[in-house]
Amino acid sequence: MNGIRTTKKGLKICSGITALFHVSLLVALIVLCLTVLRPKEPKITAQNIILKEVKWQKTPKFSVNISMEITITVHNPNQGSFKYMNSPAYVSYGGKVVAKSLILEDEIPSRGKQNLSTTVEIDGDGLRPVARFSGDLLRGCFNFTSSATFVGKVSFLKLFRIKATGFSSCGVSVLLRTHRASSSGCISEVNF
Known part of the structure; x- marks a missing residue:
């Protein structure tokens, strides 16, 4: 009879220690997820914007076509890598999309940096309907917005x-007279 009480008491102690261990492990995992593994926004900076070509056409109707290569660097501060699929990139002028390109699928390593490049061809026929086109043409400066959406998976x-x-989303200014382009900065966000 005394041996049965000892066995029940031993089972209660063992069950209590096991439950305490599981609760401690759960608390440690929650703290780990809320601190170290908590997703952080990537830092995106525009590196090189190379104006490859500017074509002027005066007849039969005036037009300007612009070809540029945009390179951005994505710094992933997270503990997990981000693998994304082929992603569209757009260039807008005055709120209207004037060029579309493709960024090929790739993976940005955890706590690493990756350069992403794409070439865009901006057709002048898409610029002309924008109200500020004539004024920007006279000043010799066009302000564009380049944007891209990356859909993929984060792996921890x-x-x-x-x-x-x-x-x-990055601001891009193109100076026609000097054939130069520059960036005014980028913003980024990630949704999980």
Whole structure:
């Protein structure tokens, strides 16, 4: 009879220690997820904007066509890598999309940097309907907005995969007289 009480008492102690261990492990995982593994916004900076070509056409109707290569650097501060699919990139002028390009699928490593490049062809016929076109042409400066949406998965420790969508938008100024382009900065956000 005394042996049965000892066995029950031992089971209660063992069950209590096991439950305490599981609660401690759960608390540690929650703290880890809320601190170290908490997703952080990537830092996106425009690196090189190379104006490849500016074509002027005076007859039969005036037009200007612009070809440029845009390179941005994405710094991923997270513990997980981000693998994204082929993603569209757009260039807008006065709120109207005037060029579209494709950024090929790739992976940005955890706590790493990746350069993303694309070439865009801006057709002058798309610029002319914008109200400020004539004034910008006289000043010799066009201000564009380049934007891209990246859809993919974030991978933590090669065990957990979470769907994520990243968005970036950069301002781009093109100076026609000097054939130069520059960036006025980028903003980015990620939704999980």
